[in-house]
Amino acid sequence: MKKKGAFARLSTYMLRHKLIYSILLLVTLFSIVLDLTMAWFLSRITDAAVRLDVEAFTGLAWFGVIFLTVAGINTFLSVYLKTNISAKIRNELRQDMMGHTLALPQSYFDRNHSGDLLSRFTNDNQSVGEACGHVMMDLLRNPLLAVASFAYLIYINWLLALICLSVGPLLFLTGKIFGNAMRANSVRVQENMSRTTAFLNDILGSSMVFKAFSIERRLQKQYVEYSESIASGEKKKARIEGATGAISSVLGNLTFLLALVIAGWFVAKGSLEVGAMIAFIQLMNYLVGPFSVLPGLVASMQQSLGAAERIFEVMDAAPEVEVLPEQQMQQPDFNVLQLADLSFGYPESEKQSLSKVNLELTRGKQMAVVGPSGGGKSTLFKLLLGFYKPDAGEISINNQAIAGMQLEQLRSYFAYVPQESGLYTGSIRDNIGNGRPGATEEEIIEALRQANAYDFVMELPEGIHTDIGEHGSRLSGGQRQRLSIARAMLKNAPILLLDEATAALDNESEKMVQQAIRKLMKDKTTLVIAHRLSTIQNADIILVMENGEIVERGGHEELLAAEGRYFELYNSQLEQEAVEEGQYSSLGGESLSSGGMAPLKQETAVAGTL
Numbered sequence: 001m002k003k004k005g006a007f008a009r010l011s012t013y014m015l016r017h018k019l020i021y022s023i024l025l026l027v028t029l030f031s032i033v034l035d036l037t038m039a040w041f042l043s044r045i046t047d048a049a050v051r052l053d054v055e056a057f058t059g060l061a062w063f064g065v066i067f068l069t070v071a072g073i074n075t076f077l078s079v080y081l082k083t084n085i086s087a088k089i090r091n092e093l094r095q096d097m098m099g100h101t102l103a104l105p106q107s108y109f110d111r112n113h114s115g116d117l118l119s120r121f122t123n124d125n126q127s128v129g130e131a132c133g134h135v136m137m138d139l140l141r142n143p144l145l146a147v148a149s150f151a152y153l154i155y156i157n158w159l160l161a162l163i164c165l166s167v168g169p170l171l172f173l174t175g176k177i178f179g180n181a182m183r184a185n186s187v188r189v190q191e192n193m194s195r196t197t198a199f200l201n202d203i204l205g206s207s208m209v210f211k212a213f214s215i216e217r218r219l220q221k222q223y224v225e226y227s228e229s230i231a232s233g234e235k236k237k238a239r240i241e242g243a244t245g246a247i248s249s250v251l252g253n254l255t256f257l258l259a260l261v262i263a264g265w266f267v268a269k270g271s272l273e274v275g276a277m278i279a280f281i282q283l284m285n286y287l288v289g290p291f292s293v294l295p296g297l298v299a300s301m302q303q304s305l306g307a308a309e310r311i312f313e314v315m316d317a318a319p320e321v322e323v324l325p326e327q328q329m330q331q332p333d334f335n336v337l338q339l340a341d342l343s344f345g346y347p348e349s350e351k352q353s354l355s356k357v358n359l360e361l362t363r364g365k366q367m368a369v370v371g372p373s374g375g376g377k378s379t380l381f382k383l384l385l386g387f388y389k390p391d392a393g394e395i396s397i398n399n400q401a402i403a404g405m406q407l408e409q410l411r412s413y414f415a416y417v418p419q420e421s422g423l424y425t426g427s428i429r430d431n432i433g434n435g436r437p438g439a440t441e442e443e444i445i446e447a448l449r450q451a452n453a454y455d456f457v458m459e460l461p462e463g464i465h466t467d468i469g470e471h472g473s474r475l476s477g478g479q480r481q482r483l484s485i486a487r488a489m490l491k492n493a494p495i496l497l498l499d500e501a502t503a504a505l506d507n508e509s510e511k512m513v514q515q516a517i518r519k520l521m522k523d524k525t526t527l528v529i530a531h532r533l534s535t536i537q538n539a540d541i542i543l544v545m546e547n548g549e550i551v552e553r554g555g556h557e558e559l560l561a562a563e564g565r566y567f568e569l570y571n572s573q574l575e576q577e578a579v580e581e582g583q584y585s586s587l588g589g590e591s592l593s594s595g596g597m598a599p600l601k602q603e604t605a606v607a608g609t610l
């Protein structure tokens with residue numbers, strides 16, 4: 001039933017190309033006429049030869065030339081149109097799928113592996129394209145060819161025709177049995193391919209990790225397993241195809257010999273001409289051939305419908321927006337952001353990640369959220385940006401609940417600097433330009449200046465047009481962060497959401513990043529997740545989050561004086577940094593970064609305040 005659904009859905013794409021399909025249908029029907037004409041032509045040549053009719057050969061030769069030319073043109077049209085229609089439908093499906101994927105909520109991306117999605121965009125898309133072109137037209141052509149050939153055979157000699165037809169069901173049965181086995185196997189191969197793509201996606205995107213941990217051998221071993229599972233499926237496919245081919249060919253040859261013997265007998269008896277016998281043999285191939293290819297085609301179609309289902313599964317996933325958002329050009333006014341009794345647990349988790357969170361952030365204030373890992377800090381940001389909806393409680397901006405806002409309107413209040421810089425392959429200009437569409441080169445350069453990124457960008461071979469590689473891999477961690485900050489600067493939204501990177505940067509780089517952050521925070525309302533408490537001592541209010549709850553709040557001095565959770569965190573960080581600094585000193589105080597070793601954190605907790 002599901003398969004039918006997939007076919008009906010696919011038909012809506014096919015119906016958009018009625019004209020091409022109509023021409024393709026005519027070309028296909030004409031190819032059948034040409035096949036029958038070929039049988040007729042062979043019989044004429046044979047008869048002329050048997051009758052020693054030399055004169056007839058001139059006309060037949062001309063006919064042959066025209067026939068071959070027409071057949072050639074028809075074959076060209078058929079192949080071209082089938083490939084063309086496949087390409088068109090694949091293109092439309094890809095675009096629709098991308099449009100939908102971009103509209104999917106964050107929860108979808110959290111649940112599904114990007115490699116699996118990738119395989120739907122590529123392998124499944126290709127399989128569906130083939131179904132809409134070659135497979136479908138061959139499914140139409142083969143039965144029609146068999147019927148037309150059978151009619152012609154009956155016209156020549158009905159008894160012989162019926163004898164030949166009797167082998168058809170046998171061939172069909174063979175094809176069906178093996179077709180089922182083939183389908184089950186190809187589903188397994190497809191699943192294995194999808195798992196392998198996901199695996200490749202993970203490891204090829206993190207080459208530094210597998211190198212640093214020296215897990216190449218383990219990955220190779222794991223990949224060998226994946227690759228072997230695909231190969232074993234393909235070997236099984238070869239066995240099934242081999243067996244189908246062998247049985248089909250034995251049955252086909254048997255039919256051929258049978259027809260030859262019987263037709264020869266009719267010729268010897270004088271009730272069939274030699275030319276008719278030749279035509280008969282040719283037609284018989286047209287009659288029997290489809291019986292052996294049809295089950296394979298049906299299996300192929302079913303496999304493609306399985307692929308279509310996987311594509312439609314993505315398109316059926318509930319989007320978070322009906323229409324892809326437009327980037328807002330106008331800065332909205334902002335006065336106050338409020339969270340009232342906000343509670344939230346991730347859909348697949350029983351744990352509450354946020355529990356009755358209350359806060360108020362007014363214009364121009366700087367608020368910092370600190371706390372142990374897993375406390376709920378990033379989750380808070382995800383809810384603010386509308387990636388997830390709260391289970392209870394409310395978020396409001398300017399006293400308007402965000403639940404009633406368009407997502408693009410909500411997101412226009414925030415400039416987000418994520419922990420991972422979130423840069424794309426492409427030029428620096430394009431990446432920073434994502435902050436505001438249509439930004440001029442001067443504006444981009446100004447943003448780079450403010451983010452302390454201008455100098456290093458100008459030193460790159462092509463300046464702002466330099467390609468930064470996958471996720472900015474050709475840049476240092478600090479450079480990536482500064483570009484991410486420049487992008488947020490360009491957006492110039494009223495509230496800055498800054499998820500401070502936990503990655504250790506060398507001193508110089510960190511100073512540059514901190515300066516950039518300070519500029520970014522100037523005159524801005526800021527909500528910052530801070531991992532280094534030293535960076536937030538000037539914040540107007542500090543919230544300590546633990547187990548999804550705000551367990552303490554207040555100014556830096558106030559919280560230290562209270563000697564509570566913040567005090568503990570602060571002291572433990574001081575101790576840790578003192579230990580690290582001790583380690584650094586014991587190494588002779590040389591520049592670790594210049595010595596080629598991993599940089600240790602050297603600053604004390606009070607340094608580098610914002």
Ligand SMILES: Nc1ncnc2c1ncn2[C@@H]1O[C@H](COP(=O)(O)OP(=O)(O)OP(=O)(O)O)[C@@H](O)[C@H]1O
Nearest residue numbers: 110346348349353372373374375376377378379380
């Ligand atoms: N997509 C998810 N699905 C299920 N649980 C999640 C998901 N993301 C986070 N969690 C859980 O929610 C809780 C809060 O996580 P969150 O990422 O908000 O912590 P955090 O305070 O930002 O931690 P860190 O400082 O390490 O970044 C954790 O227990 C975490 O395991």
